Amino acid sequence: MTIVAALLVPGSPLPQVARDNPPWGALADALEAAGAALAKAAPDTLVIYSTQWLAVLDELWLTRARMQGEHVDDNWHEYGALPYDIRIDTQLTQAIVAATPAVGVRSKGVDYDGFPLDTGTIVASNFLNPDGRAALAVAANNLYHDWQTTEQLGRVAAQQAQALGRRIAVVGVGGLSGSFFRHGIDIATDHIANPQEDAWNRRMLSLLEQGDVTAFRAACPDYAREARVDMGFKHCAFVMGALDWRVGGATVHGYGPLYGAGGAVLEFNLT
């Protein structure tokens, strides 16, 4: 089996940098639970698509063999720096870069000292791969790619992993509902900012928990629009493209607020 696990996780730094705050600590616990499940699946490589790594020209993929350093989030700088130390599966990534033109997407590798990894990739890597056992293949979110194109990219990544005999976990990094608090709040009372969006999030998570993937799939466009989902929910498109929608639902390890926006840790049940 090529794909041994598939996850959706939030990319906010708050669960990592401020886990002592109960609403965010609960998501940190969920991320650790997902990380433990992932360790059991023992993937060779995590194939990550992060909504926070923005691209506008071509599709970008990390191709630097090792990246270490500290990253300070543009918005949450007061909480300190996020350390990171990641290995890139350069062979798989180069194969993906070479393969995407077949689906109409020109890709480029990114291999530069000091390249700014995005917060979401770092947070996902730190929680899901804390010992660095797995290598990573990381894709940017090209702002001009739609849902279908992003699905195609996930599919190409899975095909190339299969061709190379890799055991991969596919990880979509991004948020759920997008309304957030713009001003200071008592963080201990953080909650989903918009009740209608909260209802949407819960409905979608419930559909996956019940295994009704058909209804989940049909609802994605409306959900993305009406709940202001992070980047149109394209992180889900990438994962589902890789899985070719062959999932039997999902386990929700956690759901909660991230300064008013929605975040969930989902582990898909593979079929």
Next chain:
Amino acid sequence: MGKGEIVAGYLAPHPPHLVYGENPPQNEPRSQGGWEPLRWAYERARKTLDELKPDVLLVHSPHWITQQGHHFLGVPHLTGKSVDPIFPNLFRYQFELNVDVELAQACAEEGARLGLTTKMMRNPKFRVDYGTITTLHMMRPQWDIPVVGISANNSPYYLSTREGLEEMDILGRATRAAIEASGRRAVLLASNTLCHYHFHEEPEPPEDMSKEHPENMAGYLWDMRIIDLLRQGRVKETFELLPKFIDEAFAEVKSGAFTWMFSAMGYPELAGELHGYGTVIGTGNAVMEWNLVKAGLARAA
């Protein structure tokens, strides 16, 4: 301490291609040049900036995006390597800059007093964004004038354009009040492109100017219309048109720097001096100056 004042404002866009084309020692990649008309426009702007002898440069950058409030660089000395996440092949720049933390703090406090959420960025490991660095490099490559760096709160995108730009107007008024109280001679830099439609593939080499032209004619015409109004000093009319310009030309002025700068200057009906216009991967970029000393609205050094 005398009353501080704004001595000039510049529209100073930030395509990293301009730094790449110039080949300064701070930037790793090497080029064969390119985008000369825009780089020569910046040469003219550098001269007038030098004559103004400012104490501080304030820059509002759309590539430091914040969701909770308007943030200000608040570390006295920042250094590091800034790699553009979009164009890492063109911009890998060793920066070192001094921040006027006192003025930054005053701007933040004035903003809060006027009802904005503001925050000081005090993390010494913070990586300054390429928009801030490109604008500052192109205006003052000596890096010998302290700066105030201001984030682009994403309110024009999260809220409506009108609501977001109203916040930028308040931010401008707060900036002006802080400058006046500081005794500083200040220059404002609005780090914004005009029409922001761009090509989706990069030529090889990137500085192949045979491939450089406006991405579309409608956007070019919009840029000329706006520049022409600004050259005539028809600022009120420009701001009446701004929402339509933003919508139809996908103009980057939506992110707020342009409104912030004009609000701080009090929207003077003053003819702007166009130092030059050019496209970068199809986007429209104008380097323009509003010199309040020449206009008799501020004192000479």
